[in-house]
Amino acid sequence: MSFDQIIQSITVFALPLLFAITLHEAAHGYAALRFGDQTAYVLGRISVNPLKHIDPFGTIIVPLGMALLNTGFIFGWAKPVPVNFGNLRNPKQDMIWVAGAGPAANLVMAILWAIVARITLELGGFGSFWWLMAVAGIQVNVILMVFNLLPLLPLDGGRVLAGLLPSKLAWQYSKIEPYGMFILLGLIVTGLLTPIIFPIIQMVMQWLVVLFIT
Structure with a gap:
């Protein structure tokens, strides 16, 4: 992969990734506030300012490493928004909504990027910078949504499952x-997670393409 291709990959994915991880975390904080926990609000984490959510490793090092390794997509994460579930009005039930808010935000963003892709396509911009950025936005948000919905604590899907289970x-x-x-890392390293998660990612992306692009 040439230096120019690396720079293009970083440029195309940078904005979608920052939006994806920033609004994912801000959505958690906003939902927590609506259900009674002011922790994120007091700490200034209910914000669309990426600087308040950047994790040096997950937001900078990992995405840059993936760009250099030419993985075909770039992935990352932000600092988790602090939520004190004990402050929620109905902790067990409200935890479901707070946890689900992040992936829901990613779904909304994936749909919006799909609409941008459709508009770009209508204007004859297939293969243009904006087309590539829109596709990157769809990929990043779908991956974040599906990954975070895995039913494993401390991921969002794990918290949703904990809220649904009997006490x-x-x-x-x-x-x-x-x-x-550690369990998640083991699943990734051994390759056991790939045949589970990638068919779901592909299915969601195909659904978005059919509904909003083609």
């Missing part, structure tokens, strides 16, 4: 949270 089962399930990221 006793939810308490037992919550015990895996300290080991959740």
Whole structure:
């Protein structure tokens, strides 16, 4: 991969990635505020300013590394917005909405980027910078949404599942949270996650293409 191609990849993915991770986290904070927890609000994390959400490793190092390795897409994450679930008016039920707000924000952004892609296509801009950026926006948001909905704590999907389970089962399930990221890393390294997650990502992207682009 040439230097020019690396720069193009970074340029195309930078804005969609920043929007994706920033609004994902801000959505968590806003939902938490609506359901009674002011932690993120007090700390100034309900913001669309990317600087308030940047994680040096997840927002800068990982995306740059993926660009240099020519992975075909760029992925990353931001600092998690702090949420004190004990402050929610109905912690077990409200946790579902707070956790689901992030992936929901990514779905909305994926749809908006798909609309941008359709407009660009109508204007004869297939293959242009804006077309490539719109496609990158769809990819990044769908990947973030599907990945975060995996039913494994501390991911959003894990919190949604914990909120849906009966209290006793939810308490037992919550015990895996300290080991959740290690389990996730193991699934990624061994390749066990790929055949599970990529068909879902492809299905969602095809759905967006059919509904909004073609």
